[in-house]
Amino acid sequence: MVAVVTPYTTATGLMDTLQVTVLVLVALGATAVVLTRDPVRQVIVLSVYGILLAVLFLAFQAPDVTLSELTVGAVALPILLLLTLAKVRGREK
Amino acid sequence: MTPGQRRWLFLAAMACLAVFLVWGLAGLPGFGNYPGPYGDIINRIAVGQTNATGVVSAINFEYRGFDTVGEEFILFAAAAGVATVLRQLRGEREGADRDEAAGREQVPTSKAVAAVALVLTGPAVVMGWYLASHAQTSPSGGFQGGVVLATAFVLVYLAGQFLSFERISPVDLTDAVEALGAGGFAAVGIAAVIMGLPYLQNFLPLGTVPGAVSSSGTIALISFFVGVEVAAAFVLIVGELLDQTLLVREGSG
Amino acid sequence: MQILPFIVVVWILAVGLYGIVTSRHLVHLIVCLIVVQSSTYVLLLGVGYKTGAVAPYFFDVPNHTPAVDPVVQALALTDVVVEAAVSALLLAFAIQAHKRFGTLDPHELAQLKG
Numbered sequence: 001m002v003a004v005v006t007p008y009t010t011a012t013g014l015m016d017t018l019q020v021t022v023l024v025l026v027a028l029g030a031t032a033v034v035l036t037r038d039p040v041r042q043v044i045v046l047s048v049y050g051i052l053l054a055v056l057f058l059a060f061q062a063p064d065v066t067l068s069e070l071t072v073g074a075v076a077l078p079i080l081l082l083l084t085l086a087k088v089r090g091r092e093k
Numbered sequence: 094m095t096p097g098q099r100r101w102l103f104l105a106a107m108a109c110l111a112v113f114l115v116w117g118l119a120g121l122p123g124f125g126n127y128p129g130p131y132g133d134i135i136n137r138i139a140v141g142q143t144n145a146t147g148v149v150s151a152i153n154f155e156y157r158g159f160d161t162v163g164e165e166f167i168l169f170a171a172a173a174g175v176a177t178v179l180r181q182l183r184g185e186r187e188g189a190d191r192d193e194a195a196g197r198e199q200v201p202t203s204k205a206v207a208a209v210a211l212v213l214t215g216p217a218v219v220m221g222w223y224l225a226s227h228a229q230t231s232p233s234g235g236f237q238g239g240v241v242l243a244t245a246f247v248l249v250y251l252a253g254q255f256l257s258f259e260r261i262s263p264v265d266l267t268d269a270v271e272a273l274g275a276g277g278f279a280a281v282g283i284a285a286v287i288m289g290l291p292y293l294q295n296f297l298p299l300g301t302v303p304g305a306v307s308s309s310g311t312i313a314l315i316s317f318f319v320g321v322e323v324a325a326a327f328v329l330i331v332g333e334l335l336d337q338t339l340l341v342r343e344g345s346g
Numbered sequence: 347m348q349i350l351p352f353i354v355v356v357w358i359l360a361v362g363l364y365g366i367v368t369s370r371h372l373v374h375l376i377v378c379l380i381v382v383q384s385s386t387y388v389l390l391l392g393v394g395y396k397t398g399a400v401a402p403y404f405f406d407v408p409n410h411t412p413a414v415d416p417v418v419q420a421l422a423l424t425d426v427v428v429e430a431a432v433s434a435l436l437l438a439f440a441i442q443a444h445k446r447f448g449t450l451d452p453h454e455l456a457q458l459k460g
Binding site for chain 3: 096099100103104107110111114115118119121123124125126127129131132135136137139140146147148149152153157160161164167168171172174175178179230231232234236237239240323326327330333334
């Protein structure tokens with residue numbers, strides 16, 4: 001495949017390296033999210049995982065999905081999870 | 094079955110599933126060799142047909158607009174489900190506006206958090222409207238813009254108290270706005286049917302310059318309605334969860 | 347490199363399912379479900395990628411530049427937002443379970459009757 005030249009293209013080898021790196025980081029991030037047992041800490045790790053996923057989607061040339069994943073995975077989902085945990089903790093006391 | 098046995102059974106089954114999955118996925122053309130004709134065809138004709146330079150949004154709101162109607166109603170149903178499940182059960186009565194964590198030591202919101210949240214509320218609203226109205230030009234669209242708009246409301250809660258959050262987004266108003274958004278989307282499709290075209294056909298003038306805000310007909314309009322609906326749905330969900338934490342308590346008899 | 351994204355997809359799926367099966371807290375279970383769903387986004391975008399192509403937005407590049415597949419991006423886009431709403435519904439169920447039974451441990455919940 002001939003690389004297309006636009007003001008935004010980078011060398012193919014560079015893009016491949018970026019994609020491989022972020023894929024490995026995403027796999028490690030998913031493992032970290034699952035292995036964190038305390039729910040409050042897990043929410044923070046989920047937020048970081050969401051940002052890693054957003055970078056992966058950007059490396060796959062999908063800026064729309066990046067925007068969605070950033071707003072939802074790093075902001076909206078942690079808000080909902082933390083509110084639920086606050087509700088549950090308030091009842092246990 | 095003890096947890097240990099459950100774990101070993103799962104690992105054995107997962108190993109078999111993983112083998113089959115990798116075998117199946119290895120039969121694909123490989124990463125980076127997308128062969129299929131559909132994507133290439135859409136890339137070639139979308140700008141000419143719809144005057145929208147954002148091809149993904151054109152697909153979402155026009156070529157496959159019917160799927161988007163369905164997904165938007167999934168959102169609608171989920172928000173309605175949250176409101177229904179978290180309603181007051183028999184035996185719980187809404188007490189005075191007292192904080193449920195009265196017995197807990199209350200950590201006051203730090204001034205830094207309140208100041209930053211206050212400063213960021215305005216830019217969040219502007220960003221949300223920008224995203225929801227530029228679906229046809231650049232990477233944006235109703236869904237992302239709606240979530241960013243909802244974040245602005247949550248920032249108000251962070252900067253102040255729950256009661257100020259409730260004053261700017263009362264449940265009845267949020268319900269009405271969400272219904273307006275969902276209904277508006279369906280109504281745009283029905284308006285096309287009334288004119289004798291198929292459901293959700295693009296019937297507004299397409300504009301002259303591809304990629305301007307006023308171009309591409311119904312795509313911009315639908316994106317606006319979707320943004321309104323998504324924002325209202327998320328504000329409703331967050332409001333229900335906050336309501337639960339702060340105002341509902343057990344009845345005493 | 348040809349098959350690495352798909353191996354990562356299978357790995358994320360396996361890890362998420364392992365988390366669901368061995369979970370002791372309902373909110374932890376819901377977060378593992380979110381991880382499982384994220385594996386499908388990576389699969390969708392990995393299928394549609396073309397080496398050396400740009401994003402399918404022709405605002406600032408000429409009209410016939412080779413671009414990646416936009417259809418899978420449209421699918422993944424709405425998928426992400428709908429997933430958040432469905433997770434909110436699951437969290438509401440978790441709150442109600444805690445209200446009725448006083449515990450959030452799935453193993454204990456399975457033994458309660460009604």
